[in-house]
Amino acid sequence: MLDEDRKVCLKRRYQRVLTEISQLASGFGRETRLLAVSKYAPDEDICYLAGLGQVEFAESRPQALRDRAVRYPDLHWHMIGPLQINKAKYVGRFASCWHSVEDANTARAVAKQVSHRRLPVLLQVNISGQGHQHGVLPNGLPSLYEEVKEIPELEITGLMGMAPRNEGARASFRKLRCLRDGLSDGSLGELSMGMSHDFHAAIEEGATIVRLGAAIFGPR
Ligand SMILES: *Cc1c(COP(=O)(O)O)cnc(C)c1O
16 A cells, blocks of 8 residues: 555656646647656556556566556556567557667567557657667668558557757757658657656657656656
């Protein structure tokens, strides 16, 4: 059980970020969805947030995603972390959306596990300018897009990116938006960008989904 103080804190943080997101986004005439990143949160917190109306949650590890999707089938479980090809089944079977597509082979392996539906996916782009970050480099994006587009079980809905930790977040977010706009005929709607420390800038640059962990569940 959650003790009462913890519940009060969780509710306060959750409602504060919801208000901030909707105020900022509506100032630009847009809507931005909140994805609750529950990778460090206990089950009790998830139940509590679900009771407050939160439906979309995200996990960064495939087995954790599977476990929670089985435990809470009425909630939507987004995969946001790096994926090894031997874990493809967890995502193909249990994710309601996969944000971290970075190579076509893994995408095809996930697609083989998808049945009776199309899985919405976002291509993760390394917009940080740092080589060790996950995601396809911007110059590899067009060919990844063309390859993944050919996979019938997957539906590309947009792009995902992470800004560098210390500086230049806004410029990175802008870059992701420009990449999206340049990639297609405007059919790619989603921009999944912005975490607890930089989601304001992300919304200002056009995020349609922000992925927040600490801002909701508290510092680790
Ligand atoms: C953990 C994680 C987040 C959330 O990070 P916070 O700083 O806790 O908001 C967002 N996106 C990805 C890909 C993550 O792994």
